Amino acid sequence: MESEDGGLVRTVEIPGRGRGVVSCKPLRAGQIVLRDSPILLYSASPLTTQQHSSYNYCNNCFRNLQQQQQQITLLSCPNCSNHRFCGSACLSAATCSSHSPWACQSLSRLRDFPSLHNQPLERHLQLRFLVAAYNLAFFNPSHFQSLLSLQPHSNRPDNVDEETQFLHSVISTLCPPSSNTSFFDLQLTSTLLAKDKLNSFALMEPFSVDGQRSVRAYGVYPNASLFNHDCLPNACRFDYVDSTVDASNTDIIVRMIHDVPQGREICLSYFPVNWDYPTRQKRLLEDYGFYCQCDRCKVEANWSDNDDDKDDIVVDENEVMDDDEDEEQVDDDVMEATEEDVDSNFPHAYFFVRYMCDRENCGGTQAPFPPSDPRPSSLLECNVCGNIKKDEIVDAAVGGAS
Numbered sequence: 184m185e186s187e188d189g190g191l192v193r194t195v196e197i198p199g200r201g202r203g204v205v206s207c208k209p210l211r212a213g214q215i216v217l218r219d220s221p222i223l224l225y226s227a228s229p230l231t232t233q234q235h236s237s238y239n240y241c242n243n244c245f246r247n248l249q250q251q252q253q254q255i256t257l258l259s260c261p262n263c264s265n266h267r268f269c270g271s272a273c274l275s276a277a278t279c280s281s282h283s284p285w286a287c288q289s290l291s292r293l294r295d296f297p298s299l300h301n302q303p304l305e306r307h308l309q310l311r312f313l314v315a316a317y318n319l320a321f322f323n324p325s326h327f328q329s330l331l332s333l334q335p336h337s338n339r340p341d342n343v344d345e346e347t348q349f350l351h352s353v354i355s356t357l358c359p360p361s362s363n364t365s366f367f368d369l370q371l372t373s374t375l376l377a378k379d380k381l382n383s384f385a386l387m388e389p390f391s392v393d394g395q396r397s398v399r400a401y402g403v404y405p406n407a408s409l410f411n412h413d414c415l416p417n418a419c420r421f422d423y424v425d426s427t428v429d430a431s432n433t434d435i436i437v438r439m440i441h442d443v444p445q446g447r448e449i450c451l452s453y454f455p456v457n458w459d460y461p462t463r464q465k466r467l468l469e470d471y472g473f474y475c476q477c478d479r480c481k482v483e484a485n486w487s488d489n490d491d492d493k494d495d496i497v498v499d500e501n502e503v504m505d506d507d508e509d510e511e512q513v514d515d516d517v518m519e520a521t522e523e524d525v526d527s528n529f530p531h532a533y534f535f536v537r538y539m540c541d542r543e544n545c546g547g548t549q550a551p552f553p554p555s556d557p558r559p560s561s562l563l564e565c566n567v568c569g570n571i572k573k574d575e576i577v578d579a580a581v582g583g584a585s
């Protein structure tokens with residue numbers, strides 16, 4: 184993501200954080216700083232799902248087949264008949280990429296693999312990812328190199344756990360796509376799984392009021408993966424997977440939450456912003472391998488109620504980057520912020536009041552729509568439930584026009 188002339192952001196090395204993304208010029212609230220397409224996408228349904236009966240998504244674009252407004256002709260893969268597509272364009276695109284004859288045959292074999300039915304969903308998804316990644320290695324080496332370039336860079340050879348060995352033993356039963364007898368390699372399998380854990384973004388089902396959200400698909404986005412984490416992010420990501428407006432419905436869009444000056448690091452939050460301090464620290468250490476020392480954590484490290492919270496942290500190991508679906512310890516203090524808190528021990532109360540979605544069970548972050556020069560947008564969009572509301576502060580400043 185190197186900035187050309189006029190680029191908004193560029194990638195730099197940041198001591199102690201690896202690569203990160205910084206602004207090349209002052210950025211405005213709502214500005215789009217990245218639109219990124221996936222190099223790999225895989226379904227979040229169990230491998231054993233009979234997709235022709237219960238799976239409602241196109242296996243190429245992942246749009247919901249029932250919600251598409253125009254008439255579509257559903258097509259099944261002629262080889263496995265288990266995967267459906269929303270038209271000939273998606274079927275032929277998938278046949279040359281994610282649903283190549285090799286991937287098709289491999290997924291069919293895995294579906295019938297004897298011991299898989301007893302395995303948790305997480306194993307099914309890891310196997311789906313491995314099929315997608317090895318498929319990429321053979322059919323799109325340059326995208327495969329992009330995948331390998333992502334963090335983590337060091338994966339100790341002696342560090343292959345039982346789970347990885349199991350997954351590798353299953354993957355190795357597949358016929359390799361080439362005559363290369365060492366196509367499946369234990370160390371490579373381990374490396375790939377680590378890349379998935381650190382970098383995959385979840386494309387979620389639409390928000391429902393009961394707060395139960397499930398993942399529709401996972402994707403690896405080579406540029407979006409370069410954003411580091413901050414517990415008080417200045418940007419957030421949106422996706423519009425069911426959009427029929429353009430063909431890039433699985434793209435991720437990163438938009439600024441508020442203005443930032445030139446040279447500032449642009450960060451996302453890897454999970455909902457309303458998680459409490461112990462839960463955030465535990466997740467970042469266990470899944471991402473670092474202690475967060477952001478400004479918010481420095482303040483919250485001194486809050487006395489952290490000790491009580493530590494006893495009942497809930498962490499779902501299936502969590503991946505920016506994945507909002509699981510249970511979490513929501514910090515009630517931050518949800519009840521008042522203006523008085525701003526000057527006291529809660530300097531980030533302002534962020535919660537203005538940018539946290541207040542819809543029940545949502546936990547999303549709100550960013551303005553892109554500015555229409557010279558005016559900032561006075562409408563905020565939630566990146567989880569899609570709710571749109573007026574930004575009272577901008578609205579007052581611009582006299583009620585958006």
Ligand SMILES: C[S@@+](CC[C@H](N)C(=O)[O-])C[C@H]1O[C@@H](n2cnc3c(N)ncnc32)[C@H](O)[C@@H]1O
Nearest residue numbers: 199200201202334381408409410411412471473
């Ligand atoms: C998705 S990658 C982000 C890009 C990464 N820095 C790189 O060089 O490719 C996530 C990894 O970046 C690093 N990272 C992200 N946010 C960080 C932070 N706030 N402090 C320290 N390291 C961070 C951690 O190593 C984490 O596992």
